Structure formats: structure tokens, C-alpha cells
Amino acid sequence: MALAISTGKVDITPPVGSIMAGYGVDTPRVATGVNRPLRARCTIFWDDGWPNAIVTVDTLAFGRSLHINIRDRVAAIGIPQGDFVLSTSHTHSGPATTEKLDPFIAYNANATHRTQISNLSTALADKIVQLVQDTYNATRVPCTLDYKVTTQNWSYNREGMSYRETDVPVLVARNSSGAPLAVLFSYGCHPVAGGSQTLLDPDYPGAAADRIESSTGALAQFILGPCGDQNPDGVFSLSYVDQLGQNLATAVTTAMATPGRALAGPILTGYSTVNLPLDITPTPGNMQVVKNIYQQRQQNYPSGYHRRHAQTMIQQIDSNTFATSVPLPIQVWKLSGAPGLRMVFSGGEVVSGFAVYMRSLYGGSSRLLYSTCCHETLCYIPSDELLRRGESYAGGFDADHPGIAGGSMTVYGYLGHFRGKPTASSPNGVEQIYINAVRSLLGTP
Template sequence: MTTSAMDAVNPPSSEPKASSPVSRRRLLTGGSVVAASLLGQGLVGSSARGAAGTGLSTGKIDITPAPGVFLAGYGVDAPRRSTGTAAALFARCTIWWYAGVPHVIVSADVLGFARGMHRSIRSQVLNLGVASANFALTATHTHNGPVLSDKLDPFIAYGMSDAQQAQVRTYSDGLATRIVQLVRDTLRDPQTPCTLDYQTVSQHFSYNREGLPYVESEVPILTARTPGGAPLAVLFSYGCHPVTAGSQALFDPDYPGDAVSRIEAATGAFAQFLLGAAGDQNPSGARGWAQRSMRGGELAQAVMSAVARPGSPLTGPTTTHYREVSLPLDVTPTADNLRQLSAVYAARMANTGLPGYYRRHAQQMISQVEAGTFATSIPLPVQSWTFAGTPSLRLLLAGGEIVSGYAVYLRARYGTSSRLLFAGYANEVPAYLPSDELLRRPSTYAGGIDSDFPGIAGGSMTVYGWLGHFRGKPTAGSPDGVEQILINALDAALTAA
């Protein structure tokens, strides 16, 4: 990222040999307060009462819709209606208990959660007695999962009618209810005493589809084991878009789900996947079922080989942090500018040479300008957990489709993947999160800017339904571009936890 806040940063070629002290600060909603709340609701299993050290609870539910439900992930003019299932979709829940306090990560085989759905699920989970900073909701981002409400915008991205969108809302509401029930049930399950260890290995089927030099290759692996060393649960990550199967008519979790299934079958342990900084990372090779199985098998084998030996020991999570940051769109809401925007969008809507989702986006934007309902900024959740150890481990969870340059920068700043597990697609997925480098390069999908009309939304910002693209850095020393604001928020999350 040649002249941005991420410039001139190269990750160290070797892991750091020393570690910094880990803060033992507890949150105000920590320890006895949360444990007492859960106990009062009957949500703490008997082995959790008065627990000290690290315990584990896991659970999963099949969330595969019936045939006929619409598929998400690719901009189309006629919604893709499923004809069946290639492999089941799941929502998975891992709870680490530290000193009696639950730390909950839920992943689901869906494209991503919009703000309304995330906030509904979060509020209900908090009512179960889980602290907000101790709950993370993630999407594996399969492109052959069900359409969910709001993001991607069902009308813009898929041309869905009002009646079809009503079906989407029905499934989405039911999924939210089931995810909350999954957390409730897992909280009630007995804890299993465990040890934690962490290590990283590599995979190399990802490449940077925007032509940048950053390529995600690390596979971070956090393993919970019995006191005797047998694996109980494996949380692993990789930064590559789950599109190996291509656009299909069957529900499928793509390579992450294939890898999870193989790991569970071979080890007997519970497995869960977190998608890394995959906004500009695609799988190499042709699309299809054979490619999906090959990449899933390669990833699973790398994880299983690592899990066969212990990594660096960890304890925790010891501290957690959750906040939201407001990311600015490059929108000037003056009457004159809005009139010009509407005129440009009217020309785009009439251009039959453009993709259908571009024309539908233009139609929606004209309506938003007329109604005054357009946004000028986007809220984004940022979350971090710290696991104590030598070295300690920070788990950083960013919302959105974050591009790899952020991961490269932060791993260099905080000690490579041996010290930082960086995941995207967490809690809410409102848009791609480009760097200034991508915002300076029109006609990149992730950047959301097109060379024909650079002042309005293009690329990924169309299917996500925004009036404009993100605001880049106006000058070299300006602090208010999206990249610097996001870096500051991620730094704050990491230092707070």
C-alpha cells in the first residue's frame, strides 16, 4: 500500500522470540457478575459452578433450508432457486469458559449478517447473561448458502420480488431464533476441562484478485485438548473467498465446510472455521465440485497434521473488547450535489449495457435521494480477545469483507500470525473494506469505484446498496480517510484487550 498508513511495512520473516506482559484486567461485566447471572437463569452446567481455569462447551445445528429457497452470493438478474443440498449447512458454537465466564463464538454457513439481524441476535444472547464483548457472530461466507435479509440487498443483487423477499425474511427470522437457541443450549451443556494451544501452518491456494502483492497463506489453529492431549475442539482460519464450487443450484458450505467435516471425521474433535482477510483473496484454479473438495482436503490435511502435535500453550480468553466505528462514505449531501447524483444514476439506470444489478442499484439510489434515506457513513463492529501465554495471542474480529492489506499491516505491527489471529466477516458484513491503495485504483470491485463515474458507488458498493463509495485519504497527512479510521479502531481494539 504504497503511500498509505500501511506503506513500507513488511511482516518479519521469523516469529518473535520474546513476549510482552499480558494484562489481567477484568471487564466490569466479568467473573462473578456474569457467572451469577447465568446461574440464576439455569444456563450454567453443574461442572461450571465455581469453575476456575479453562473449560469448553460446543454445539452445532443444521441450518440447511428446504429445496426452493434462494441462493446468495452472485449478482444475477433472476434469483438462483436451490434444487437440493450438496452438503449440509451448519451454525456452530464454541464456548471457552475462563474463571467461570463464557466467551462465545458462533459461525454460520451463510454469506454474511446484516446489521439488523446481527443486532437482534446479539441483544438476545446478551439477555442470556453473556457480556457483549464476549460474544462474536461470524459468517463463513459461502456463496451457495441462503439469501438473508438486507445484505447483499436482495432486490439489487438478485432482482428479487417483494414476495420473494418476504420468504427471505421468514427464513432469516427463523435462523436468528435458532442461533440464539444454539447459544442457550450450549451454555447449558456441561463444561469439559481443557488446555489450549496455538500454532500456524500454511496453505497456498489463495491469490490476490486485485493484483496487489498481498497473499494470505497462514492457517492459524487454536486447539482445545483433554488433559491427556487429545483434541477436543479445533478453531482454524484461512483467508480465501469460499467460491471454489462456483455458482451452483445446491446448498453447500464450500471448502471451509468440507475441511470442517474432514477434520471432525478424522479426529473426533469439534471443528469451527473463521474466514480471514479474504476481501481481495480468491482461490486459484477452475470452479466446480472437484475443486471444492480438493481445496477442502488440502486445508483439512494441513490442520490435522498440525493438531497431531501441541502448539504454544495458552490460557483464557483473559480480556475482551468490543466497539463500533463509523466509516465515512464519500457523499456530499448538498441539494445541488444530490441533484447531480440523481441525474448520473438516471443515466446509469437507462444504460442497458451495464449489469442488471448496476441498473437496479441506480433505481434504488434515486429513490433514497428523493426520500432522504441514504447513508453518509457505515457503522462497523470491531472486536478483540486476548489469550494469555508465552507468547500471548490476540484474536481480532473485524466486520465486513476486509482486504488482506490490513492483515499484513497488523500482523507486522503485532508480531506475525504467531501473535495475532485476524478474522473478517464478523458480526456484520455491510460492505467490502478497501485500503486507500484500492480506493486510488478505479475499476476494482473491492474498491467500489468505477472509472466511468468515480463520484458514485461502483463495484461492490452497488450490490451492498450504498449511495457512494468509501472516502479515501484526501491528502497524505489527513486522518479522516476510511483506511486510517479503521486502522485506528483496530489498533484501539488490540491495545484495549
């Protein structure tokens, strides 16, 4: 199969004064300047003339409506939904967007702030769609593809579990002379190295991508690995961002210096949306009990985002508008080779245990590239192991009221946490449903 690529890049840095995303605060974090520009990058892999596009964006997350708006408009360009990947770097030093995190709950954004966030989100969507259109129309350069895995070791499990991400997958497109045209690289670690400061910055993914591009001339796209329980192991600061970006860039450029395992077309793709159940019993009697608990939390909790979450949940109970499940998009690409490569592009902040399990089935990172925070980042995706704990931020509940949403599910704006499978006879929960959906797309190991 003849392969070619076209590439594009656009600056998406919002204006100074924009509301920043990523941390629960009582006073909105307002951008006071720019440390490093934010960018969106696009590579279209042309498989015998058929387009398969990956867009990576330096922002925290897309909610469902914004993601679907972009995906539908890209389909109108001529790239079907299974052949279009939308990935966020999940930087916590970028702009807030509509829906997720919930701007009122997480940032205490008032009506004026929310209008600003909405307008910025619309402008961002327009820039992304135009980037895809421009890349679609750009010169197509014949290429080969090769793949290898290198390592970094500065991620640790912040939930205290045994899983620790170290693998750095590197997929390179080269011209006929072997020079790199584009590289897709990944690492499983939260992009929070900059900490809660007020300069716009793409965090370590953008710092690494800029350095790779400067040293190789290839377009560099970062896709986030399974980061839901992984953090950088250091003191957060913008200088720490530079350090990690340099470390990651050096590892990737060193890997790029010699070709890895050859890959080829056809590029086979699949896309589906799975509904993950929340642990909610929506009977009138139970909803009254839940409302009473939220009323207590609204009055007594010390953290502002817990109180605003409680206020919002009371309104949703009264209007019967609360969600009982979460729709999660999952996408898979498959490349041929000896052996080939399967690539998972999952929505949500997926904890690392899922990737560890999937790699054990599908040949490790050399055969399976597992990325998250793609398409829509509607919440964390926890394992049963996390859901069985007495308290877990990624699991989405607090020790004092385990029957209602806590932890991460508050800032994401849900009434309850996910349903687990605490016993063998329990109905399937988030872990089983999520794994089955991914395996259905991946196929037989």
C-alpha cells in the same frame, strides 16, 4: 485461570427452493438440492466460570438488524456483547438473508422472494440463539489451549496487488489426556470455489470442517481470514470445493497432531463499533448531479444489478434516506501465554493489506489471528491503495463514474464508495479510521 469448554452444532440447511446468495443475478438463483449440509457451530470458552462464545455459521453474511437481534438475545442468555463472536463462513452457495447483499439489487428478488428471505432469516436467528442456549447449558469439560500456524497456498490476490494469504492459524482445546475437544482454524480466501451453481453447500470451509470432525472427533470451527481481495486459484466447481476442503483439513489435522504453544486465561475481550465515512457531499446541488448520473445508469447500463441499484439510489435521494457512513463492529480477544495471542474479529469483507500491516506491528500470525466477515458484513473495507485506483470492485467504484458507488458498493446498496485519503492533507478516510479503531482495541504492540 481454570479453563473449560462446552460445544454445540446444529443443521441450518434451508429448504430446497430457497433463494441463494452471493452473486449479482437478474433471475434469482434458486436452490435445487443440497450438496453438503449447512451448519452453525458454537464453542463456549469458560474462563473461571465466565462464558466467552464463538458461533460460526455457514451463510454469506448478516446485516445490521439481524446481527443485533441475535447479539441482544444472546446477551439475555448471559453472554455480554464483548464475549460473543458471531462469524460467517461467507459461502456463496448458501441462502440469501435480509439486508446484505441487498436482495432486490443483487438478486432481483420480488416481494414474494423477499418475504421468503425474511422468514428464513428469522428462522436462522432463532436456531443460532437456541444453539447458544443449548451450548451454554451443555457439559463443561476442563481444557487446555494451544496454538500454531500452518500454511496453504491456493489463495491469490484478485485485485492484482502483492498481498497473498498463506497462513492457517490453528487454535486447539484439549482434554486432560491431550485429545482435541475443539479446534478453531482460519484461512484468508473467498469461499467461492463452488461457483455459481444451485446446490446448497458450505464451500471449502464446511468441507474442511466436516473432514476434521470426522478424523479427530473435535468440533471444528472455521473463521474467515482477510479475504476481500483473495480468491481460490483454480476452476470453480463442487469437485474443487472437495479438493480445497481436503487440502485445508489435512493441514489442520496435521497441525493438531502435536500441541502448539500453550495459551491460558484470563480471556480479555473488547468490542466497539466504528463509523466509516462514505465519500458523499449531501448538498442539494450535488445530490441533483448524482441523481442525474444515476438516472443515466438506470437507463443505459447493461448489468441488471447496476440498474436496480440506480433505481434504489434515486428513491433514497428523493426521500433523503441514503447512508453517509457505515457502522462496522470490531472485536478483540486476548489470551495469555509465552507469548500470548491476540484475536481480531472484524466485520466486513476486509482486504488483506490491513491484516498484513497489523501482523507487522503485532508479531505476525503467530501472535495475531486476524479474521473478517464477523458480526455484520455490510460491505468491503478497502485500503487507500485500492481507492486511489481508477477502478476497483473491492474499492467500490467504476471507471466511468468514479464519483458514485460502483463495483461491490452497488450490490451492497450504497450511494457512494468510501472516503479515502488521497493526499497527506486530506481528512482521515476509511483506512486510517479503521486501523485506529482496531489498534485501540488491540492495545500497545
